[in-house]
Amino acid sequence: DVKVTQSSRYLVKRTGEKVFLECVQDMDHENMFWYRQDPGLGLRLIYFSYDVKMKEKGDIPEGYSVSREKKERFSLILESASTNQTSMYLCASSRDRDGTEAFFGQGTRLTVV
């Protein structure tokens, strides 16, 4: 059973904290993506990566960074968490660069208080 695993299902952090969201895939995919999912806004792409140590900005990268040190792991970093970053975060991995047939993780519900 193919898997994209996000390390936390629920997370509560304080404003100003540095937050790490971890994502691991076991499909040997080169392409990985981070989205945030908000009611009324749908999914918005934060960052993506086509290879180890490679990253590209998506539509809303401000306030975020990413790390891809190993092929199977793609981390999203909130440098200084703010309340407007309270959201559901979805990680995905894909064999194709488009990500159209990506496998999604279960999501991390982050609340910043």
Next chain:
Amino acid sequence: AQRVTQPEKLLSVFKGAPVELKCNYSYSGSPELFWYVQYSRQRLQLLLRHISRESIKGFTADLNKGETSFHLKKPFAQEEDSAMYYCALLFLTGSARQLTFGSGTQLTVLP
């Protein structure tokens, strides 16, 4: 700029009734469109893509370039169709192709 619009946030139909989830897009290039579905407490997954022109779980979607629409239809809704549905457009940005999603429609099929 490219944009996907799903005008209905919520849609309720009775079991056995036809259902249509609306999706409109704006894009200057050649569009590729998709529907994704997320059932309660499950992962988001691809439902269908317009280029395959197939029916998945009884759903079909036809790309209408004249009306810039890609509505999702099913003639007889089932309770298990209740889910969040997202329409998405694949567009060219620089040398990459990227998906942009609509805001989603929560479909509830009533017994």
